[in-house]
Amino acid sequence: MAKNVSLASMDQKLAMAKRYSYEGVVAGAKAAVVASVATAIPTFAIGKMSPWARTYLNPTAKALIISTVAGMAYFVVADKTILKTARQNSFK
Template sequence: MGIAMDAREWWTVRRQDMSMASMPSPPLNSNQHRAEQYSHDGVKAGAKAATITFIASAIPVLMGARAIPWARANLNYAAQAHIISLVSGAAYFVVADKTILASARKNSFEKLASHVEFPL
């Protein structure tokens, strides 16, 4: 009975922890909301770039693996998939990072312009 009681107590604590994790978070302030929006925009831009890069890299890799003798001998299906996924993943992270940084830079320049008056 000792093991069953311990297991029941463990599941009770775990269930309480899980219910606490699903509690609503406090409302976001404007900076947090803006940061969340910028990251969401970065994810969307990165996904678009990864999709385009996937298509643009899959066609030459797959055709090259069928037509070029060296590639036919040395690039199995796993290697072809690895090349395509690496290129797509790199495109995703580069574009997402650039989008987020561009949004943050634009936001910081807008704040600077609103706080500082430049003499004419």
């Protein structure tokens, strides 16, 4: 009987962890989209207006800037969301 309780408890913990991860992925994806748009507009605008940027920032550099910001936003928001959700439910 104790083994069944332990397995049920483990299944419940696994289900909760999957839910927390999914919530983190969704929040991170939303943040990445917002960060991409918020970064792409000024990056391309500066590329058109600034002589220095026109000379030194080729399309690959611009894409690297945008993707770096999007990746950072994704991981930061996903991590914070997972930790926040886990903390809220750890006291229950």
